[in-house]
Amino acid sequence: FEGEVPEGDLARRFAFWCESDRLKSIYRATPIADGSRKENTGEHSWHIMLYALVMADHAAPGVDIALAIKMLLLHDIVEVDAGDTPIHGAVTPEAVKAQEEAEIKAAERLFGLLPADQGAMFRAIWDEFEAAETPTAIYAKSIDRIQPVLHNLSDDGGSWRTYDVKLHQLDTRVGTKIAQGCPQLWPYIRAKCEPWFVARGAL
Amino acid sequence: FEGEVPEGDLARRFAFWCESDRLKSIYRATPIADGSRKENTGEHSWHIMLYALVMADHAAPGVDIALAIKMLLLHDIVEVDAGDTPIHGAVTPEAVKAQEEAEIKAAERLFGLLPADQGAMFRAIWDEFEAAETPTAIYAKSIDRIQPVLHNLSDDGGSWRTYDVKLHQLDTRVGTKIAQGCPQLWPYIRAKCEPWFVARGAL
Ligand SMILES: [Ca+2]
Numbered sequence: 001f002e003g004e005v006p007e008g009d010l011a012r013r014f015a016f017w018c019e020s021d022r023l024k025s026i027y028r029a030t031p032i033a034d035g036s037r038k039e040n041t042g043e044h045s046w047h048i049m050l051y052a053l054v055m056a057d058h059a060a061p062g063v064d065i066a067l068a069i070k071m072l073l074l075h076d077i078v079e080v081d082a083g084d085t086p087i088h089g090a091v092t093p094e095a096v097k098a099q100e101e102a103e104i105k106a107a108e109r110l111f112g113l114l115p116a117d118q119g120a121m122f123r124a125i126w127d128e129f130e131a132a133e134t135p136t137a138i139y140a141k142s143i144d145r146i147q148p149v150l151h152n153l154s155d156d157g158g159s160w161r162t163y164d165v166k167l168h169q170l171d172t173r174v175g176t177k178i179a180q181g182c183p184q185l186w187p188y189i190r191a192k193c194e195p196w197f198v199a200r201g202a203l
Numbered sequence: 204f205e206g207e208v209p210e211g212d213l214a215r216r217f218a219f220w221c222e223s224d225r226l227k228s229i230y231r232a233t234p235i236a237d238g239s240r241k242e243n244t245g246e247h248s249w250h251i252m253l254y255a256l257v258m259a260d261h262a263a264p265g266v267d268i269a270l271a272i273k274m275l276l277l278h279d280i281v282e283v284d285a286g287d288t289p290i291h292g293a294v295t296p297e298a299v300k301a302q303e304e305a306e307i308k309a310a311e312r313l314f315g316l317l318p319a320d321q322g323a324m325f326r327a328i329w330d331e332f333e334a335a336e337t338p339t340a341i342y343a344k345s346i347d348r349i350q351p352v353l354h355n356l357s358d359d360g361g362s363w364r365t366y367d368v369k370l371h372q373l374d375t376r377v378g379t380k381i382a383q384g385c386p387q388l389w390p391y392i393r394a395k396c397e398p399w400f401v402a403r404g405a406l
Contacts, residue, residue, distance in 0.1 A: 013258070017257065022236075033220075039227070042250065043246040046252070046276070047224065047227075047245065050277075053276060054321070069276070070256060073252050074256075
């Protein structure tokens with residue numbers, strides 16, 4: 001596959017798979033659980049789908065778990081073109097806007113590789129996730145926030161150290177999102193995190 | 204998490220996520236698509252779920268795509284304990300049997316970390332996949348075979364070179380499985396592979 005949209009239904013699907021494969025070379029700010037290296041977005045996507053399935057009985061009424069899993073399967077594919085934006089990285093409003101535009105362009109190009117009907121269906125799933133308004137999208141967004149917290153915890157702070165994160169920032173950037181989709185889970189996770197922030201005087 | 208089954212519903216789920224994370228450090232015989240390194244089982248699992256979603260309209264009647272995706276999400280978790288078995292590696296009947304036993308022990312331990320009801324539900328999904336009898340399991344098994352073929356192709360043979368694979372071996376080890384679950388796809392893929400084997404005189 002060399003960058004053009006190829007002709008033929010199966011050839012287009014092959015091009016999409018091949019391009020998506022590059023997520024395995026996009027590295028995130030958070031480590032894998034043993035702290036030995038940074039996590040890539042491909043394996044991250046698999047892992048959070050596992051979280052979504054395991055937490056299914058904590059989901060609010062109206063959440064479609066199979067759709068949430070599809071959202072998480074597709075949601076980061078735009079990073080092939082647009083890269084990862086660490087949640088605790090410093091950001092200006094201009095940078096946020098530029099990133100949003102880059103992701104929309106990426107969605108157009110990557111889902112545009114697929115046969116038209118299929119590309120439109122995947123794009124609709126991605127749009128629903130990004131809008132974060134339906135119960136399913138709120139649940140999926142919440143799941144996406146849980147896993148990095150646990151990996152940072154198991155790696156003595158992980159990206160919290162990199163970005164000098166305070167507990168109140170974890171609350172606003174991460175906690176509110178987790179609490180929206182998995183209300184019982186956030187107090188449990190927060191109680192696990194608090195001692196690490198207290199010990200560093202990072203409240 | 205230190206190896207015991209912890210007490211408490213959420214603590215058990217955390218232990219399962221944490222143990223599953225080790226799939227990201229299990230490397231397979233096949234490369235990622237650009238050939239730059241071997242693929243790990245975590246990112247492989249994500250990628251084949253994408254194949255399963257993209258090929259959904261090629262699935263036989265009776266295939267439950269959401270269940271197929273769950274099967275592929277869970278199917279390789281046993282490799283945390285049992286490791287990966289390259290499909291083209293030399294195997295004796297004794298080695299096959301030992302591997303099957305190791306995977307069953309792994310399924311007991313890993314799904315046993317979860318709350319009992321959930322662990323039993325996941326184990327049932329894994330058992331259905333392994334038995335390869337239902338239309339959904341046949342589809343999922345077929346999907347699991349497609350992706351490594353394409354990666355080997357894009358890496359000038361990949362694990363076919365490592366294991367000196369002939370075209371007739373690809374047919375029997377891989378082709379028959381793909382053809383069962385995605386009948387239209389196998390002729391297309393085989394036609395892509397044939398020139399590589401012909402050029403090496405590896406029929
Ligand atoms: Ca496998």
